[in-house]
Amino acid sequence: MYVLVMAGGAGTRLWPLSRKARPKQLLDLTGKGTMIQATVNRVLPLTAVEKIYIAANRDYAPLIQHQLPDLPPENIIQEPSGKNTAPCIGLGALHMAQQDEVMAVLPADHFIADEEGFRQALLAAEQVAREGYLVTLGIQPTQPETGYGYIHRAEPLGRYNNHTVYRAARFLEKPDLPTAQRFVDTGEYYWNGGIFIWQVSTLLEAYRRYMPEFARQLDALGQAIQAGQPIDGIWSQIQAQSIDIGVMEKADRVAVVPVDIGWNDVGSWAALYDVHASGNEDQNVVLGTEHIGVDTRGALVHGNGRLVATIGLDDVIIVDTDDALLVCARDRAQEVKQIVDWLKENQRRELL
């Protein structure tokens, strides 16, 4: 199995730790390695490191190589600019020689608690993919989240590696809260975690059918790469498009493998708290520093070595970095974006 890890995100929602030069996937949020390292380690039991590719903006290539020293340097696929997921995945597929082989596409910046469960689901998806399906993992929702896209399942296709797999009826964009609640209540909807599995040939055929202009550009990209020429000129003309809209919503042989694997996209400091406090909600989560708490509950403390002392606080997020400090109510973690926006408006590049 080939693996394409997409490492393109900017991730401003983990400011002040995440910065332009140091996005979420390249951060060590837990003290146990960066998210991209965890993503690669998670699939190493399934495939050889030579079959793992990383697609990322070329600015990040040196840091990625540094964080993944065992990865062949040529497996880092450098995007000249961000064009969303469809071009990124297409560029990745060009590097995979065996077109009848299955490729898995994984975001570089998600957390998965049940790693073995994840691998078993990938093996199920691989079986389905070999039947010519475009396959996605459907994350069992735990609450009516409005920040994710959803996948509506249709009829079961059968059992694969002990997983019941369904035909995917629709890919839906982020819903409002009543809609999300209805989705969760029916039990027929899954979160779209951006994890895809298909044969390389199935993907390329889908591009030709549903994104014909991009398919032609992809041929040109392939020729340029074969000839050892730069791809910047062709790449600049490619239209940004997500694989969800460009392919998945239009295709008809689409399957979903439901999973319940402790998935979390770590899209905010509150999400990082949830990952670590799971099942222990009144405790404090302390990462990267020492914390002395007097009457402090439900705190996330993320530091860089300085002592953090707290008194009389509930449900607060404290993120301590060399040049900026964030103190935030835990249920307001999404508003970190407002701080980042303010910094952009005020041209505070040193803090972005």
Added chain:
Amino acid sequence: MYVLVMAGGAGTRLWPLSRKARPKQLLDLTGKGTMIQATVNRVLPLTAVEKIYIAANRDYAPLIQHQLPDLPPENIIQEPSGKNTAPCIGLGALHMAQQDEVMAVLPADHFIADEEGFRQALLAAEQVAREGYLVTLGIQPTQPETGYGYIHRAEPLGRYNNHTVYRAARFLEKPDLPTAQRFVDTGEYYWNGGIFIWQVSTLLEAYRRYMPEFARQLDALGQAIQAGQPIDGIWSQIQAQSIDIGVMEKADRVAVVPVDIGWNDVGSWAALYDVHASGNEDQNVVLGTEHIGVDTRGALVHGNGRLVATIGLDDVIIVDTDDALLVCARDRAQEVKQIVDWLKENQRRELL
């Protein structure tokens, strides 16, 4: 008028800014100078700098000299160890040649908003002191504070420099809350701010009468100083004692000058907030750094240059220093002591 500024306190309640090597009176809490500088500047319109003395532990002498470059170096009176206020004031009085002159004793670490009102009250007290009274300023209480001692006034002694001055009936130690409430309700009680005014001769006579053992030790101290000998041996045998208990509670010619001068002992981070937020309670007080607040009210942010961003917080104290960070509910500021105690128990000297 002589002035003796007592700069002996340790001030752990402003941790993490205040440390053993850098106590409250030597901190610049406001960006406008340290508390000891403010204390000296406050009385400079009343007297010559040559008549101002600072009493402090000898460890602090170099930093005090640095902060008060215009003060004659010999005016820094170095205590070998802390013995509370009565020995400190006695040692100070030994340096004041004219025994019929009035001396004012001032703590080095209090804030006074109405500086001219303070000086006028000192001038009133000076007049009373010349009649042989031991005089103290009585701070008009603004709430039933249980953290201060109180002074109960008796009958009026008369008007001095436009102040009605009372005989002081009793000095009372820190009361419980119902007692404090009763004190405030009667209108006859004042906070004891530790500010005293008397003729040097009146003080020395009081020592002889109410602290005879210390008076003899003080004579020995004076002889050692005259002879240019070290005072450490004598000093080590002196019993620690406060001037309140040693003299003021026992003496009968004691007067109180009521004042309402925006006094604050800055005994906690919450007190520092009160000093700066006065009359503007829902605003944030930001000292020493830059603050971006989203939906943040009633915060004290004390930094050292790093950006502090806050989201969705009410009434919180954030103190950012090089090696430690405090985040504290504003009504829990007294509990900073618990953090300091923990550091002591765990021998974390680098943070004390």
